[in-house]
Amino acid sequence: MKFGQTWRLAAALLCGSQFCQAGNYTNFSVAVYIPINVVQSFEAPQKLQADWDCIRRQLKVDKVYIEVQRDRRLLTADQTEQVKKFFTDHGVQVAGGMALSEGSLGGQFQSFCYTDPGDRAFIKQAAEFAAKHFDEVIQDDFFFDTTKSDSDIAAKGGKSWTQFRLELMDDAAENLIVKAAKAVNPKVKMVIKFPNWYEHFQGSGFDLEREPKIFDGIYTGTETRDPEMTDQHLAQYESYEIIRYFSNIAPGRNGGGWVDTYSLRYLDRYAEQIWDTLFAKAPEFTVFEWSAMTRPFEVGSRAAWEKLPTSFNLGDMTNGISGPTWARVAGYSLEQADKFLGQLGNPIGIASYKPFQSTGEDFLHNYLGMIGIPIDLRSEFPTNADLMLLTECAKFDPDIVAKIKGRLRAGKSVVITSGLLRALPGKGIEEIAEVRWTDRKVLAHKYAGGFGAGNFSTLDGATNGDVLFPEIDFLTNDSWSLVRAEANGNAFPLLLLNRYSRGVLYVWTMPDNLTDLYALPPEVTGAIKNFVMRGFPVRLDGPAQVALFAYDNSALIVQNFSGSAADVKISTLGNATVLKNIVTGEMVEGKLPPPRGWNLRNENIEDRVSFSTHLPPHSYSVFTLGTDRGNLGASAR
Numbered sequence: 001m002k003f004g005q006t007w008r009l010a011a012a013l014l015c016g017s018q019f020c021q022a023g024n025y026t027n028f029s030v031a032v033y034i035p036i037n038v039v040q041s042f043e044a045p046q047k048l049q050a051d052w053d054c055i056r057r058q059l060k061v062d063k064v065y066i067e068v069q070r071d072r073r074l075l076t077a078d079q080t081e082q083v084k085k086f087f088t089d090h091g092v093q094v095a096g097g098m099a100l101s102e103g104s105l106g107g108q109f110q111s112f113c114y115t116d117p118g119d120r121a122f123i124k125q126a127a128e129f130a131a132k133h134f135d136e137v138i139q140d141d142f143f144f145d146t147t148k149s150d151s152d153i154a155a156k157g158g159k160s161w162t163q164f165r166l167e168l169m170d171d172a173a174e175n176l177i178v179k180a181a182k183a184v185n186p187k188v189k190m191v192i193k194f195p196n197w198y199e200h201f202q203g204s205g206f207d208l209e210r211e212p213k214i215f216d217g218i219y220t221g222t223e224t225r226d227p228e229m230t231d232q233h234l235a236q237y238e239s240y241e242i243i244r245y246f247s248n249i250a251p252g253r254n255g256g257g258w259v260d261t262y263s264l265r266y267l268d269r270y271a272e273q274i275w276d277t278l279f280a281k282a283p284e285f286t287v288f289e290w291s292a293m294t295r296p297f298e299v300g301s302r303a304a305w306e307k308l309p310t311s312f313n314l315g316d317m318t319n320g321i322s323g324p325t326w327a328r329v330a331g332y333s334l335e336q337a338d339k340f341l342g343q344l345g346n347p348i349g350i351a352s353y354k355p356f357q358s359t360g361e362d363f364l365h366n367y368l369g370m371i372g373i374p375i376d377l378r379s380e381f382p383t384n385a386d387l388m389l390l391t392e393c394a395k396f397d398p399d400i401v402a403k404i405k406g407r408l409r410a411g412k413s414v415v416i417t418s419g420l421l422r423a424l425p426g427k428g429i430e431e432i433a434e435v436r437w438t439d440r441k442v443l444a445h446k447y448a449g450g451f452g453a454g455n456f457s458t459l460d461g462a463t464n465g466d467v468l469f470p471e472i473d474f475l476t477n478d479s480w481s482l483v484r485a486e487a488n489g490n491a492f493p494l495l496l497l498n499r500y501s502r503g504v505l506y507v508w509t510m511p512d513n514l515t516d517l518y519a520l521p522p523e524v525t526g527a528i529k530n531f532v533m534r535g536f537p538v539r540l541d542g543p544a545q546v547a548l549f550a551y552d553n554s555a556l557i558v559q560n561f562s563g564s565a566a567d568v569k570i571s572t573l574g575n576a577t578v579l580k581n582i583v584t585g586e587m588v589e590g591k592l593p594p595p596r597g598w599n600l601r602n603e604n605i606e607d608r609v610s611f612s613t614h615l616p617p618h619s620y621s622v623f624t625l626g627t628d629r630g631n632l633g634a635s636a637r
Helices: 036-041 047-056 077-089 117-133 150-156 161-184 198-204 238-249 268-279 314-318 326-338 364-369 392-396 400-409 418-423 514-519 522-532 629-635
Strands: 029-034 063-070 093-099 101-105 108-111 136-139 189-194 217-221 254-259 284-288 350-353 375-378 387-390 413-417 436-444 446-449 467-473 480-487 490-500 503-508 538-541 546-551 555-560 566-572 578-581 587-589 609-615 619-626
Touching (some): 029 093, 036 063, 063 077, 063 117, 077 093, 077 117, 117 136, 117 161, 161 189, 268 284, 268 326, 268 555, 284 326, 364 375, 392 418, 400 413, 418 436, 418 467, 418 503, 436 480, 436 490, 467 490, 480 522, 546 566, 555 566, 555 609
Parallel strands (some): 029 063, 029 284, 093 136, 189 217, 254 284, 350 387, 387 413, 413 503
Antiparallel strands (some): 436 467, 446 480, 480 490, 546 555, 555 619, 566 609, 578 619
């Protein structure tokens, strides 16, 4: 069975890009980044050889990035060439690296001052030096601006800091980095690595609109680390979603994903970041950084699941390895994924839209991924989608209401969040539906669902505490509540339906704390998915913090990020009746939908074949679909 053409994505497999080269692994290549202080330490006799011997027996390395500049330090030509020669003599590709950091102030990152003539001259010098010694140079993710010096204030004038910094860094990218490097080495490929905090890029001058065009390629920071002990609101699903988003921005020029070993409470979290980067079809994976790969790893607090058959098996990982380090953790995780990645097609998801330089409901797309809704995030309005999801960031498109109307007139469905609804009064949304965001709040602890003029049915299920929602006003019979929250005998809409022209507008109320999406019972998120995932070829129902990764060739992955086991239901449109676990070979028979009598027909409940599966904590399963046991191998190719 093939997934429907409606949901096929135009993007080709990234391993056809300029970045992907054959190496030690079948489906991707692996690089290690070496910061300048580590490179300088190689002057000590035998250190480089000892480090290399430690790493290469645990991790297959295709390439190294040799950093030539960081914190105003610059390698010498002799240091650079000696380290380059070591790796080329060992058959390893070499590239240069730069990190335009200015150290830190009490742990807070500082940038160069891009209005200071001395700083600008140093940056240009560093780019020229890198290009002289390498044919590829990657800019580590410190290429941003945080200074507010007197020269900055004078240059800014009446512009906002965001607009000033975008223009300033575009100029620096073009004139201090790329043109300067190519003047020395016309064939050099200049790459910019973007970090993980993409919602706020524009505030520090990272320009996702122009910089991918200025540089020859881009790279993606897929570090999501621990979602609770860090302050950037990075849900685990982002390690996958950000690769897909950046690849949509720069098709064929997103070089890969990059993960470090920081801010982890348990070892499985490091492996998950690696796996999710690869599930997104990254053509190269970069380990940051060299010295970490030579150090012993820290297991962390995983006692609750360490004796269960989880995807990350500590015993298997260390078996037969003397003195395992972080390099072995990376190598084990990479080897595991490489066995099945070639059987995955192109990733697909619910079409969503994030205009350049936009903010609003920060990182919501990743929280939705964490309740089992796969997202295809794009910087261009998805005009060919039958159903699209628009969050608050879409308000940055001045024509967004007109575009919504266009999709509805074409007979399509548009889901908007309460955050976007809040941003659109007076901009034409009232011409579609008289639905209004209010500043009143409701603390919900019960939920119900229904369709049409009739009684609602209670959506039973375990809740994880009360959830605070904004209250949405609507006009009876003009809009219809499909899912609602209940508190103290009153009801409030969580999902509204409004028909306009030949299409349907849905308004989805988001909790004030976006992680409270995890507190909703599966019956509630399932009732919402009946509408916001309608027509999508594969669906996942179950507890929160279990993600679905879907592909256009009938392959799929379900991943449990929680510390508890999860029983989930996978359901599909079409005629698939068998689900095969690619890793274990286990076959799961599908359960056909019940026959529909005339009095049982509900146009909003799709006829889907369902499959039940069990996921241990912090584990994933990889499946392919088929119509019988004999054709499963062909369907995954």
